[in-house]
Amino acid sequence: MEDQGRLLQALSGVTLTGHSVQGTLGLEPPHIHDSIDRDERKQDIGSILHQIMTITDQSLDEAQAKKHGLNCHRMKPALFSVLCEIKERIGLSISGAQEEEPADAQLMRLDNMLLAEGVAGPEKGGAAAVAAAAAAAVGGMTDNSIEHTDYRAKLTQIRQIYHTELEKYEQACTEFTTHVMNLLREQSRTRPISPKEIERKVNIIHRKFSSIQMQLKQSTCEAVMILRSRFLDARRKRRNFSKQATEVLNEYFYSHLSNPYPSEEAKEELAKKCSITVSQVSNWFGNKRIRYKKNIGKFQEEANLYAAKTAVTATQAVAAAVHNGQDTSPATPNSGFQMKDEDFQLDAGDSKNSLLTTMFTGGYHTPYYESDSIQ
């Protein structure tokens, strides 16, 4: 009863000194309570608060001490690893081994595209812009270069934004990762968190951030595409080749009519002569071949023109040949036209020009350019 009394005293904050236990049990008349001094009660509350504070401090210290003791316990590492293992197993059995890497291919595609467009990869925008400006200054393509530099400038802009954003993301990712890692490492002193789990969590963070990066890449790609279609779609801004370039190309075409497939070297030379690209030469020959084949009649006049042209240049050689007593019998410019995997012979009926048809449909197989003849 004595013990109980003290305990109750401590808990209720009412001094029971001089009163019987019955009093604390509510057997005392109530008016006695009212008579207790208010100051005295305040003092009691203060002392209890103090006690509580002290207790809290003590228990914190105690807990800290206990924790430290546990941490230093020789069995702690073993216990920790066992707990980690158990946790690992539970985690695996719940979530299973779900590996999801479907976005990888798309990410690669985006990366490749950005690299191809010059948005990612080594810095070259400035140099290219300078080169373009220089080309413009030299001359040649005056109206084209302005748009091209404009395009370059916009591309550089996109590139800059892309890189700043990417850097920001990377920085945020590293920051967040280190923060989480520190947190987990700190917690691993009191919770079973294995390094493996930390690694996994870090991976999750990286995945999240890389998905954000992918969004950035995606929108950058879109921007570049729009820019391209606005500025670089050659079909929209097509310019005919110069008369001189067409001349050179036609000369080659009609003088190689039996095999109008310039080699890589020939293409390069033609490109240089015409100040166009090799692929433009390829395009031109591709178009020419198909269009010539489709309607040889339409091209008769042109063929004659260039045949005559080359004939003139060949005159000297012919003269020499005649002088040497060689055969100079006429050949036909278009009779031997040959497409790949196909022998294409001119049908006389196709031609609208009967004179030229009779002139050039002689059944000779020797292309005119290979003979030393003049018409």
Place this chain on the structure above:
DNA sequence: GCATATGATTTGAT
């Protein structure tokens, strides 16, 4: 304004 010419691109085959 329209028909044709022409350079570029796409597609599918080899």
Place this chain on the structure above:
DNA sequence: ATCAAATCATATGC
């Protein structure tokens, strides 16, 4: 990779 063929989109000439 290169080509033929079809197609697109602009240029040009009338």
